[in-house]
Amino acid sequence: MVKLFQKELILYVLMGGVTTLVNLSVFYLMDETTVLNVSWSVTIANVCALLFAYVSNKYWVFRSHNKTRQATVIEAMSFVSVRLASLLIDIVVTFGCIHLGMPTLVAKIAANVVVIAVNYVASKWFVFK
Numbered sequence: 001m002v003k004l005f006q007k008e009l010i011l012y013v014l015m016g017g018v019t020t021l022v023n024l025s026v027f028y029l030m031d032e033t034t035v036l037n038v039s040w041s042v043t044i045a046n047v048c049a050l051l052f053a054y055v056s057n058k059y060w061v062f063r064s065h066n067k068t069r070q071a072t073v074i075e076a077m078s079f080v081s082v083r084l085a086s087l088l089i090d091i092v093v094t095f096g097c098i099h100l101g102m103p104t105l106v107a108k109i110a111a112n113v114v115v116i117a118v119n120y121v122a123s124k125w126f127v128f129k
Helices: 002-033 038-060 069-099 104-129
Strands: none
Touching: 002 038, 002 104, 038 069, 038 104, 069 104
């Protein structure tokens, strides 16, 4: 059980790193090769990263194999809902830490630690159960 948890956690961190690379790569591609403004480039990059994160978490990290289309739709909606909630957590924790006197970058790093933990637990126990 511990070994399975460790493997799952390692895959989660690895896929998170690849998700970040997807986000950055798509942003760079959009920003450098299109006439889209930065807001659109960021949005497209985030959507691509979210899709990659869903697929990689579903199939490789948590090994979820739904039998029905309805179950897959519910799972995907749950995943997006968790990620939207974690965005709010990110904002609240970042501003809270800044309000407590932390430097901005330290506050953002602290918020990311919280968000990563929340996303992992929510994905494991709520989304890909």
